[in-house]
Amino acid sequence: VFKVIQRSVGPASLSLLTLKVYAAPKKDPPPPHPKKIDELLPYSAPAGQSKYVEEPRTQLEESISQLRHYCEPYTRGCQETYSQTKPKIQTLVQWRLDSYESPKCTGFFPRLGVIGFAGLVGLLLARGSKVKKLVYPPGFMGLAVSEEKLYDWGLRGYIVIEDLWKGSFQKPGKVKNSPRNK
Known part of the structure; x- marks a missing residue:
């Protein structure tokens, strides 16, 4: 019985010990000659220069463009009217809210x-x-x-x-x- 206790207490007591372990980074020597970007890429860059070619407009795109140019003065006028009337409407709404709240208070x-x-x-x-x-x-x-x-x-x-x-x-x-x- 004594041997059984001795064999089980030994490893169990070792688990209660705290040990500090210090690790240092391993220093690799620098590469002998660095590689160029072209050597790292699995494919080669095209030799010629690329050129952007715009596709011709379809009939639908042309119709929408003409409609937008036709409606532009009207939409601009609506935007101007909205920007002029928005402060007045906000003032009116605020006045109405104030006039509704003040009689309740008084x-x-x-x-x-x-x-x-x-x-x-x-x-x-x-x-x-x-x-x-x-x-x-x-x-x-x-x-x-x-x-x-x-x-x-x-x-x-x-x-x-x-x-x-x-x-x-x-x-x-x-x-x-x-x-x-x-």
């Missing part, structure tokens, strides 16, 4: 709904009289349009009434259940 559509609702309420309250139908809807719509001014006026009136109330009824000598009166 609350335009909710205000429009309030104004329309005020007009409908005016129509419902104006049943039976032609004069009321002419006065109520525009009047209610006008009130809805000027809601900020009405709110401001109402707030100012409330402040004035509050100051008058505090000034006349809550003077230190006239307040009921005050510690001074007891």
Whole structure:
């Protein structure tokens, strides 16, 4: 048993060793005389000079060429018109996009709904009289349009009434259940 362990542990322990191996490139001596390019090619270059010969045009190519020359002024005019109108169209599209986005941000559509609702309420309250139908809807719509001014006026009136109330009824000598009166 001891010999079996000895024979198996020996090679296994060698696999745990780390060894560094350094390799150096082998230097070949330069060739005695370099070869020319012609000697490397498996075929020889043609001795004569080549000449480009253009094939004659077919009838189809001639027809297409004539059609292109005939249409050239029109296509040039279309390109010029496109290049002139493209910035204008882009400006118009951008203006439209801006005008669509800005009312959403400022609350335009909710205000429009309030104004329309005020007009409908005016129509419902104006049943039976032609004069009321002419006065109520525009009047209610006008009130809805000027809601900020009405709110401001109402707030100012409330402040004035509050100051008058505090000034006349809550003077230190006239307040009921005050510690001074007891």
